[in-house]
Amino acid sequence: MNLKLLAVATCLTVGVGLGQLMDSGAADVFLEATRGEFQKIPIGVLGYRDNTMVDGQARRVVDILKADLRRSQVFTVVDPPKSIQLARFDSTAVDRGLFTRAAENGLAVLVWGRLGQRDPDMVLDSYVVDGLLTQSSDADTVAGKRYVGSPSVLRLMVHRLADELVFRYTGEPGIARTQIAFVSDYGGGRELFVMDYDGYAPRQVTADGFLNLMPRWSPDRRYLAFTTYRGRNHHIDLVELTTGKRWTLVSANGMNITPAWSPDGAILAYAGSQDGNAEIYAMDTRTRSTRRLTDNPAGDFSPSWSPTGREIAFASDRGGGPQVYVMGADGSNVRRLTFEGDYNTAPTWSPRGTWIAYVCRTKEQQLKLCLISPDGQRRLQITSGPGADESPSWSPDGRHLVFSSTRDGKSHIYMMNTDGTDVERLTAGGTYHSSPSWSPV
Amino acid sequence: MRQWYSVVCVTGVLAVTLLLGSACSKKNIQATADAQEGKAPVVAKLEPPGVPAKPEPQPPKITESPSEPPAKPEPEAPKTAEAPPEPPASASKSEPLTGFEPTPKGAAPPEEPVSGGTVVAKVEPSESARERVQEMQQEQAAKTTADVAGTQLEDVYFGFDSWKIMERAKQTLELNATWLKANPDMKLTIEGHCDERGTLEYNLVLGEKRAKAVKHYLAELGVDAGRLHVTSFGKEKPFCHEHQEACYQLNRRGHLVGRAQ
Numbered sequence: 001m002n003l004k005l006l007a008v009a010t011c012l013t014v015g016v017g018l019g020q021l022m023d024s025g026a027a028d029v030f031l032e033a034t035r036g037e038f039q040k041i042p043i044g045v046l047g048y049r050d051n052t053m054v055d056g057q058a059r060r061v062v063d064i065l066k067a068d069l070r071r072s073q074v075f076t077v078v079d080p081p082k083s084i085q086l087a088r089f090d091s092t093a094v095d096r097g098l099f100t101r102a103a104e105n106g107l108a109v110l111v112w113g114r115l116g117q118r119d120p121d122m123v124l125d126s127y128v129v130d131g132l133l134t135q136s137s138d139a140d141t142v143a144g145k146r147y148v149g150s151p152s153v154l155r156l157m158v159h160r161l162a163d164e165l166v167f168r169y170t171g172e173p174g175i176a177r178t179q180i181a182f183v184s185d186y187g188g189g190r191e192l193f194v195m196d197y198d199g200y201a202p203r204q205v206t207a208d209g210f211l212n213l214m215p216r217w218s219p220d221r222r223y224l225a226f227t228t229y230r231g232r233n234h235h236i237d238l239v240e241l242t243t244g245k246r247w248t249l250v251s252a253n254g255m256n257i258t259p260a261w262s263p264d265g266a267i268l269a270y271a272g273s274q275d276g277n278a279e280i281y282a283m284d285t286r287t288r289s290t291r292r293l294t295d296n297p298a299g300d301f302s303p304s305w306s307p308t309g310r311e312i313a314f315a316s317d318r319g320g321g322p323q324v325y326v327m328g329a330d331g332s333n334v335r336r337l338t339f340e341g342d343y344n345t346a347p348t349w350s351p352r353g354t355w356i357a358y359v360c361r362t363k364e365q366q367l368k369l370c371l372i373s374p375d376g377q378r379r380l381q382i383t384s385g386p387g388a389d390e391s392p393s394w395s396p397d398g399r400h401l402v403f404s405s406t407r408d409g410k411s412h413i414y415m416m417n418t419d420g421t422d423v424e425r426l427t428a429g430g431t432y433h434s435s436p437s438w439s440p441v
Numbered sequence: 442m443r444q445w446y447s448v449v450c451v452t453g454v455l456a457v458t459l460l461l462g463s464a465c466s467k468k469n470i471q472a473t474a475d476a477q478e479g480k481a482p483v484v485a486k487l488e489p490p491g492v493p494a495k496p497e498p499q500p501p502k503i504t505e506s507p508s509e510p511p512a513k514p515e516p517e518a519p520k521t522a523e524a525p526p527e528p529p530a531s532a533s534k535s536e537p538l539t540g541f542e543p544t545p546k547g548a549a550p551p552e553e554p555v556s557g558g559t560v561v562a563k564v565e566p567s568e569s570a571r572e573r574v575q576e577m578q579q580e581q582a583a584k585t586t587a588d589v590a591g592t593q594l595e596d597v598y599f600g601f602d603s604w605k606i607m608e609r610a611k612q613t614l615e616l617n618a619t620w621l622k623a624n625p626d627m628k629l630t631i632e633g634h635c636d637e638r639g640t641l642e643y644n645l646v647l648g649e650k651r652a653k654a655v656k657h658y659l660a661e662l663g664v665d666a667g668r669l670h671v672t673s674f675g676k677e678k679p680f681c682h683e684h685q686e687a688c689y690q691l692n693r694r695g696h697l698v699g700r701a702q
Contacts (some may be wrong), residue, residue: 055598092547125550127543143541144550156558160536167538190677194561203561209571211677221559232630232672234645244562255673258642271646276563277653278646299646300494315643321602322643337548345643359640367640390640435641 025198029260044080044114047087058115068162068176074401089114094142099129121148124157179439185432217439224257228283260303262421271301293331304348313347350398382420393438593620601694604650618662631655633673634694636689648673655695
């Protein structure tokens with residue numbers, strides 16, 4: 001009897017072990033973490049009727065919506081076949097047959113609507129039918145939403161619709177209303193700017209005429225922490241976006257750079273050189289008390305928090321060239337994470353915790369972007385080609401990275417999927433754009 | 442008997458393997474699947490609002506509020522040198538999503554107002570900022586150290602990714618030290634600069650190492666270290682903008698800026 005139990009137990013153990021082994025193929029894990037290949041939801045945008053006085057407005061709505069849905073990586077935008085056409089772009093158009101025909105054509109979700117005016121506002125009505133709805137409601141019901149706002153927020157209304165659609169099928173808010181902070185050469189200085197996630201509506205945040213670098217969003221999205229040059233030292237300042245009010249957070253002697261908010265916003269980690277060389281410090285953002293986390297004659301900089309707030313990845317040249325290290329949030333248990341190549345820096349932890357993106361220098365001496373798992377077991381180079389890529393920053397959904405690159409000559413801001421596909425340039429004019437930072441949702 | 446167990450065992454192994462295999466391939470295609478490891482929260486849950494600034498010129502307590510409604514105008518906005526006081530229009534946090542509502546045939550969907558988005562205050566440099574910038578820009582405008590009012594200081598240059606003082610630089614610094622000792626009223630800012638072939642952050646650190654190497658060498662030569670201030674501009678203030686080695690060499694520099702005390 002005992003023998004039998006033992007055999008079964010061994011059997012199970014071996015089975016589980018084998019299963020895990022098979023499970024751990026790098027490709028599988030990569031797909032899971034970056035979600036490049038999960039089955040996207042086929043969605044059809046039937047169209048929006050234009051009830052406005054301005055030509056092309058409804059067309060704009062459709063274009064913005066399709067771009068948002070494509071970027072979400074949750075949907076595949078499919079052009080609906082001719083057999084699915086609506087006589088009227090309103091809720092009276094719905095019938096069960098329409099959705100059945102859509103499903104037969106491989107579409108899982110249909111969206112349509114109309115854009116109207118109610119002075120001084122725009123009115124955006126949207127309707128959705130999908131499998132969820134046809135199972136749970138009668139044939140005459142659709143899912144609907146009406147947004148009302150001034151013409152200046154039309155893009156925001158559509159972004160909001162896209163985020164609602166992502167939310168409906170994933171339970172997570174989409175990223176269409178997120179923002180990207182960055183640095184631009186402007187008026188003889190480097191100034192902070194904030195733009196929509198798709199590169200629209202850049203707004204200037206600082207106007208000092210000198211150096212402002214490395215903006216980082218507070219988790220509540222109210223502030224940017226950044227490095228500013230003042231009195232022959234680099235300080236870390238805070239700016240409140242809605243008011244433009246500024247405070248100095250760190251004014252210790254020397255260089256204070258690379259601020260990084262803890263996930264709960266309670267602590268700001270940064271690199272400072274007040275004690276002689278660049279070390280990592282942690283400041284309590286309420287009491288302003290500061291604690292030193294690293295102690296090494298080499299330079300320690302670029303801290304980045306794990307999403308749990310328990311660990312910090314950072315760059316250090318304690319081993320010669322810069323490499324990525326990980327330590328506990330109290331500075332304990334320092335371990336080196338990167339070993340491939342002689343120049344690995346600017347680590348940034350993904351919002352899901354599964355990857356750390358960083359700048360890696362290739363054998364051809366080019367700065368490119370790489371991913372490494374926090375256990376160091378998997379490493380991938382995700383950009384290639386000409387130019388230097390740097391300053392990676394994750395989207396809050398963990399499906400994209402924004403970064404700066406000189407691939408087109410001048411330094412611009414780009415976004416891409418985390419597997420390196422769908423690279424999209426976000427900045428157009430200007431001479432120099434750098435240090436992008438993606439806002440929280 | 443033995444054989445029987447091994448047959449069961451092999452079958453069991455296969456079954457469990459298949460089960461696990463299917464479970465994880467399913468994970469791969471679930472749009473809603475959360476991160477595999479440990480279901481760690483995407484971002485830690487945050488406490489409800491702390492309060493924005495009190496009516497005193499103190500920095501705000503940084504609250505961990507994700508869900509704060511648009512900020513009300515504060516009783517008295519703290520004034521700082523840099524910031525023109527303007528009433529906050531709304532918080533920059535995006536409005537939470539509410540989901541779609543079932544809408545009967547022919548009816549208008551439920552209405553939701555949309556406004557604001559991420560409001561960013563208009564920026565204008567204040568007078569003090571303008572003065573400060575002017576001072577900084579004057580210092581910077583001097584492309585070579587010799588430009589700065591009557592000094593005879595010369596810049597020193599570095600090798601790629603190095604902060605070692607090279608032989609030629611040693612000679613330059615000896616001359617600089619002699620001049621500095623003869624002009625005890627001059628203070629010196631040593632700026633470390635780098636070429637563009639490194640990351641922004643690494644180059645700031647590297648530039649500081651270069652500036653410090655220059656400072657230490659001058660101090661060894663007998664210049665009072667108290668007169669020497671170091672700073673770094675990394676690759677942010679290049680002297681030369683071409684993408685070639687001749688230019689890179691000019692940008693790997695310890696730039697010496699003298700100023701009267």
